Amino acid sequence: MDTATRWPLVGREAELRAVKAALTARPQRSLVITGAAGVGRSRLAREALVAAAQQGHPTAWAVATGAAALVPLGALAHLLPAVDDGATGLALLQRATAAIAGDGTGPTPVLGVDDAHLLDQMSVTLLHQLAASSAVTLVLTVRTDAEQPDPSAPLWKDGLADRVQLEPCAAPNSSAWSTWCSTGTSTPGPVSGSGCSAAGTRCSSGSSWRTACAAVG
Ligand SMILES: Nc1ncnc2c1ncn2[C@@H]1O[C@H](COP(=O)(O)OP(=O)(O)O)[C@@H](O)[C@H]1O
Ligand SMILES: [Mg+2]
Numbered sequence: 001m002d003t004a005t006r007w008p009l010v011g012r013e014a015e016l017r018a019v020k021a022a023l024t025a026r027p028q029r030s031l032v033i034t035g036a037a038g039v040g041r042s043r044l045a046r047e048a049l050v051a052a053a054q055q056g057h058p059t060a061w062a063v064a065t066g067a068a069a070l071v072p073l074g075a076l077a078h079l080l081p082a083v084d085d086g087a088t089g090l091a092l093l094q095r096a097t098a099a100i101a102g103d104g105t106g107p108t109p110v111l112g113v114d115d116a117h118l119l120d121q122m123s124v125t126l127l128h129q130l131a132a133s134s135a136v137t138l139v140l141t142v143r144t145d146a147e148q149p150d151p152s153a154p155l156w157k158d159g160l161a162d163r164v165q166l167e168p169c170a171a172p173n174s175s176a177w178s179t180w181c182s183t184g185t186s187t188p189g190p191v192s193g194s195g196c197s198a199a200g201t202r203c204s205s206g207s208s209w210r211t212a213c214a215a216v217g
Helices: 013-024 041-054 074-079 089-101 120-135 153-157 177-182 205-213
Strands: 029-036 061-062 112-113 137-143 160-167
Touching: 013 137, 013 160, 029 041, 029 089, 029 153, 041 061, 041 112, 041 137, 061 074, 074 089, 074 112, 074 120, 074 137, 112 120, 120 137, 120 153, 153 160
Parallel strands: 029 137, 029 160, 061 112, 112 137
Antiparallel strands: none
16 A cells, blocks of 8 residues: 555545546546645545546656756656757657657546646646646645645636645544544544544644544543
């Protein structure tokens, strides 16, 4: 199991339903997962890619950072073929489109890009073109409390992507979770109810999540 999804997903049933509905729609719909830092955007995006892979879609994952944004297509470099030093911006875009979209046969590729608000302009252009052409389904995460403008806004405003807004969470309150947190056994799976409507800020790592849970009676 991938380390990002090793701990069971808690709550987020409605959001997960929205994610799966977009990924099973025909044609498949891109997703933009928004929310403040720590609320669980990356985690839900990883769950989306797991779901897409289970449906037989090829998946790829990229993480945008301020440092990667100093190079055009920097955050996507590991997905792209080597290019000549002298390649123009247009040639770069064309090569990148071909590499990520593939030859159009088989299930649509699903590309997850975490923290897309940190992408450079060429990457943003590429993602818009991929989404508009339906060649690739995007799963983007965007921070709503970031200084940078939301590069995904044209996608969801123009109906090219569904937007899933994550709100901060409360601590879980089910006895099943309390048992799991105190014993570490018998994973209870997703819990419903308002007391477990979300996760994220209370579980920034496995150990802190268990500490928070164990305190719940
Ligand atoms: N619903 C959830 N269930 C269990 N763990 C979660 C959930 N949401 C987030 N987490 C965990 O909380 C931490 C922060 O979530 P993350 O997705 O990285 O937040 P963000 O990307 O919004 O900053 C991570 O360790 C993540 O695995
Ligand atoms: Mg994140």
